[in-house]
Structures are given as C-alpha cells and as structure tokens.
Amino acid sequence: MGNSTMVSVLICTYNQEDTISQTIDSVLIQDVNFDFEIIIGDDCSTDNTPQICEAYQKKHPHLIKLAHISRNVGVVQNWLTCVALSNGKFITSCAGDDFWHNTQKLQIQIDYMEQHPECGVLHTDYNILNSVTNELVEFNNKQRNTLIPEGKQQKNIFNGGLKICAPTACIRKSLFDKYVPVDKYVELNFPIEDWPTWIILSAYSDINYLPVSTVTYRHGHESLSNSASYPKIVARFKREKLMYQFLCELFPTDLPFDAKGYDVYVQAVLLNTAFKNNDYLHAKEYGKLLFQSGVKNLKVFSALNPILFYIYTILKETRK
Numbered sequence: 001m002g003n004s005t006m007v008s009v010l011i012c013t014y015n016q017e018d019t020i021s022q023t024i025d026s027v028l029i030q031d032v033n034f035d036f037e038i039i040i041g042d043d044c045s046t047d048n049t050p051q052i053c054e055a056y057q058k059k060h061p062h063l064i065k066l067a068h069i070s071r072n073v074g075v076v077q078n079w080l081t082c083v084a085l086s087n088g089k090f091i092t093s094c095a096g097d098d099f100w101h102n103t104q105k106l107q108i109q110i111d112y113m114e115q116h117p118e119c120g121v122l123h124t125d126y127n128i129l130n131s132v133t134n135e136l137v138e139f140n141n142k143q144r145n146t147l148i149p150e151g152k153q154q155k156n157i158f159n160g161g162l163k164i165c166a167p168t169a170c171i172r173k174s175l176f177d178k179y180v181p182v183d184k185y186v187e188l189n190f191p192i193e194d195w196p197t198w199i200i201l202s203a204y205s206d207i208n209y210l211p212v213s214t215v216t217y218r219h220g221h222e223s224l225s226n227s228a229s230y231p232k233i234v235a236r237f238k239r240e241k242l243m244y245q246f247l248c249e250l251f252p253t254d255l256p257f258d259a260k261g262y263d264v265y266v267q268a269v270l271l272n273t274a275f276k277n278n279d280y281l282h283a284k285e286y287g288k289l290l291f292q293s294g295v296k297n298l299k300v301f302s303a304l305n306p307i308l309f310y311i312y313t314i315l316k317e318t319r320k
Helices: 019-026 049-059 075-085 107-115 154-158 172-178 183-188 194-201 230-250 259-276 278-292 298-303 308-317
Strands: 005-013 035-044 064-065 088-093 119-130 135-137 171-172 206-220
Touching: 005 019, 005 075, 005 107, 019 035, 019 049, 035 049, 035 075, 049 064, 064 075, 075 183, 075 206, 088 107, 088 172, 107 119, 107 171, 107 206, 119 194, 135 206, 154 194, 171 172, 171 194, 172 194, 194 230, 230 259, 259 278, 259 298, 278 298, 278 308, 298 308
Parallel strands: 005 035, 005 088, 035 064, 119 206
Antiparallel strands: 088 171, 119 135, 119 171
C-alpha cells in the first residue's frame, strides 16, 4: 500500500452481518495486475458486523484497513472517514449489503481511466437483487437499447436524466481532493454522499460509462432512501433540500434553485409512498397539495377519489 496503491476500495457498513462477508469476498477476489487496498468503515454496528470485519482484517493485514469510528456518525461521515484514510490514485465504493459479481471490475475500470485522463467518474451496468423476494433484475443498457450519455453531464445528473449506481463508480482521487468540499458535507449534514459528488465532479471532468455489468445492488429492504415512513421521508428531504440549495449556490449559472419545484418533487415521492402503503388518507393529502401546485395527472386524480384510488392500486398490482 502507500504511493504504489492504484485503487482504494471503500466499504461502509452498518448492521449487515448477513451480507458483509460476501461484500468483502467480492473485492478480495478481484483479478488485477496492480496494488489495491480495502478500507472498511463500520458505523458502530450493534450486531456481529464489527467482529466479522476484524476477522477479515487480521487475515489480510496488509490489504485491509479498518476505520476506527467511535460513535454512530451516519453513512456520509463514515464514507468521508474512509476517503481520508485512502492512498489510492482512484477510489471506488461498495456498501456492506452489495457485492461485485464481476471479478474484472477493478481491472476494466482502471485500464479505461488510465487511458482517458479526462474521465473523472466511470460507471457501469449492474444488477438489482430484491432482498425481500430474492428476484434478480439485470440492468444491461446495451441490451435494452438505452443510450447512456457521456462527457460533461452535470445538468443531466442534477435533473435525474443520468442515474449512476454508486457501487459501480470509480472516481479519480486527485479531482475529488481538489474540488469536493467535504467540510460542507459535514456542516450541512448531507444525507447522501454519492449524488452531490457526481454533480461537483461533473463540472470539471467527463462522466463516462462502460456497457459491462459489474455490481449487484441490493434493494427492497427498509433504508434511508427506501422508507415507508412519512416522517422519515420528510426529515430526509429537509436535509436533501439544504444539499440541493448548496449545489445550486455552488453552480448558480448552471443549476438554478427551484424551491417550488423541489417541494413538488417531495410531495410526489410522498404520494407514491401512500400508494405503495395502500393508504388513501395520505394519498388524498399529498394529491391535494400536488393539485394545488398545478400537477394534474392520473395518479393525482386517483388520489382525490377513493374509488379511483383503489382501482388504480389494484391495476398496479395486477401488472406486476
């Protein structure tokens, strides 16, 4: 490790004793012709995750480094702590409930980035594994005839036109160190670390894509970004709004701040949650807010009428 380290692999985990071994193993078996390091940040888990991570570190002391976190700090601070300990020319991440199914992931990405110095972030295709139903969905954009834009993609990422699966991404560390204001991530209590990083780096470098599947991303379980709780969703979006506003202030010419548009977006997420929960009362509440904001689509109209609401939810279920 040290100056010869090509890649730092950051694994952030919290209470993931059932999946963390698969995550670490999927990194250990990477087939590469360069040195890499693994930095594991356990956010004070209350299950056996710390003991599992310690066992791996003792078995691979020259490869694995543990970030010492003395209290629960959340995913962003955990990730930033791991970044601060990294020595690699590039950094890439994998959460403790995801894994890399492609043993060539690191080699493929580093070969590309070494040949394309203009590229600051490189992402790939991925699979989604539903952790509840165990259903696997392969997101192969080439087979789906989906064109993934490349190059300067700041507005596209900001507006949701380009979505990057975080564990697929490889970042050029020198650009991160130069441009990403990590102190603001902490000061403003950002709820996520990946999306603002893509936004910032895309202002100074190309965001490119490889049509190869490298990662399996677990989805479907309760999490910060997938919650059925209205108060938790509202609390998360209060933090996200501060992050959103900061990014707009950082790039005022390219990313205009739209407070009303953001509030409409939050209401739409809450309305979707109400439909998922089969909760007509909350659907009616958020449907009214959206209607008053000028949003008039089938889902909004269905939220305003109990008969339409239940017809809509039944039709959605039958299409699954």
